[in-house]
Amino acid sequence: MSFGPLVSADWLREHLHDTDVRVIDFRWYLLDRNGRDEYSRGHIPGAVFVDLEAVTGKQDSNARGRHPLPTAAQFESEMRKAGVDEKTKVVVYDDVRGSIAARLWFLLGWFGHGAEAVLDGGMQAWGRPLETAVTTPTAGSFQSREPDRTRILDFDDVRTLAGVAVLDARAGERYRGEKEPVDPKAGHIPGAVSAPWMDNLGPDGRFKSAAELRERFAILGAGEGAVVYCGSGVNAAHHLLAMDVAGLRSGRLYAGSWSDWSQRDAPVATGKDPG
Numbered sequence: 629m630s631f632g633p634l635v636s637a638d639w640l641r642e643h644l645h646d647t648d649v650r651v652i653d654f655r656w657y658l659l660d661r662n663g664r665d666e667y668s669r670g671h672i673p674g675a676v677f678v679d680l681e682a683v684t685g686k687q688d689s690n691a692r693g694r695h696p697l698p699t700a701a702q703f704e705s706e707m708r709k710a711g712v713d714e715k716t717k718v719v720v721y722d723d724v725r726g727s728i729a730a731r732l733w734f735l736l737g738w739f740g741h742g743a744e745a746v747l748d749g750g751m752q753a754w755g756r757p758l759e760t761a762v763t764t765p766t767a768g769s770f771q772s773r774e775p776d777r778t779r780i781l782d783f784d785d786v787r788t789l790a791g792v793a794v795l796d797a798r799a800g801e802r803y804r805g806e807k808e809p810v811d812p813k814a815g816h817i818p819g820a821v822s823a824p825w826m827d828n829l830g831p832d833g834r835f836k837s838a839a840e841l842r843e844r845f846a847i848l849g850a851g852e853g854a855v856v857y858c859g860s861g862v863n864a865a866h867h868l869l870a871m872d873v874a875g876l877r878s879g880r881l882y883a884g885s886w887s888d889w890s891q892r893d894a895p896v897a898t899g900k901d902p903g
Contacts, residue, residue, distance in 0.1 A: 631743050631744075631745060632733075632743070632744055633733065633745055633869055633872045633873055635746075636753070637747065637748070637749060637753040640672075640719060640754070644674065648713075648716055649717045649719060650713075650717070651672055651675040651676070651719045651721070652676055652678050652718060652732065653672065653676065653677045653721060654678055654721065654722055654729050654732045655677075655722045655723055655724075655751075656679070656862075659809065659810075663677070663679060664677055666723070668760060670758035670760055671760075672751075674759075676710045676711060676763050676764075678706060678732065680732075680862070683702070684696060684697075684698060685698045685699060685702065692887075692891055693861060694810075695731075695862055696884070697738075697780065697883050698735070700739060700773075700774070701772070703735060703739050703772050707741075707768060708768045708769070708770050709767065711765025711768045712741075712768040713768045713769045714770065716768065716770070717743045718736055718741065718744045719745050719747055720733050720744065720746050720747070721747035721750050721754070725749070725826070726746045726747075726748070726835070726866055726869065727863045728863075729746045729750065730746055730866040730868065731861075731863075733869055734865040734868055739775055740772065740774070748834045749834045750833070752833055753834065778880070779879075780883050781881065781882045781883070782882075782883065782884065782888075783884060783888055783892060783894070786817065786855065786857075787894065792853050793848060793854040793855070794817060794819060794854070795820065795823040795850055795856045795864075796816050796817070796821065796822055796857060796858070797824065797856055797858040797863050797864045797866060798816075798858050798859055798863070799824055799826070800900075802816075803815075803816045803820075803824075803900075804816075804822075804900055805897075805899070810859065810887070811890040812891060813890040813896050815896040818902070819897075820897075820902055821902055822900070823848050823856075825863050825864070825870075828844070828866060828870040835869075836870075838873055838874050838875060841870050841871070841874035844870075845870075845871060845876060850871070852878050853878055854871075854879050855879075856868060856881055856882070857885040857886060859887055860884075860885050860887040861882065861887075864881055
């Protein structure tokens with residue numbers, strides 16, 4: 629039976645204690661809260677906390693932006709600490725509608741795991757019970773495999789793109805340049821289309837149906853090889869997850885995203901039009 633890319637809260641309740649299931653709490657916040665503190669206040673029973681920063685690469689001249697991708701060795705080490713084995717079904721959750729959990733989902737797939745899912749609706753869908761005890765699992769046997777680097781773009785790749793849709797996953801006010809809380813310039817990459825990740829979800833905070841998502845990406849012009857970006861390459865993974873739900877698996881991530889582009893001597897567009 630196939631596993632993922634989403635699981636429901638009902639599925640997780642039924643399989644929470646299966647020996648081949650590992651639940652990872654991947655909560656992280658841009659400004660106002662700390663994920664580990666939230667985990668300590670209450671988490672899904674048996675869940676292991678993994679910090680986004682622990683699976684973020686070190687910044688260097690070749691990996692600009694706030695959240696560079698980790699090395700294979702770094703990611704392998706963190707997944708082993710989390711108790712992930714080669715055949716473990718990994719369920720990742722957050723409390724912000726999958727916008728952070730999708731990043732770990734993407735990394736697991738990118739490094740070749742192949743059995744990863746996001747809890748649809750996150751903590752809000754789960755509700756109760758919660759526990760406060762810290763789970764310390766036995767080290768796992770996870771192995772990173774060579775990732776598909778064609779799915780990752782850098783600044784030069786994006787700067788020279790032609791004939792491919794570029795989707796900006798940030799909120800509309802950041803795309804338009806009306807608000808920029810962390811990066812040095814406000815606005816968007818010229819030619820990029822505003823496509824807030826939140827619109828992948830229905831009113832209940834769960835992902836829309838595959839058919840609805842296919843229609844959304846078709847309207848956005850996101851065909852073969854579409855590129856997604858956000859502030860630092862985290863929330864944009866929500867689009868990659870939504871594309872997977874829709875059966876569209878050719879999306880590519882601009883890893884440095886706006887936190888990279890806005891540092892450069894590069895053109896910036898503002899307003900509601902792609903520019």
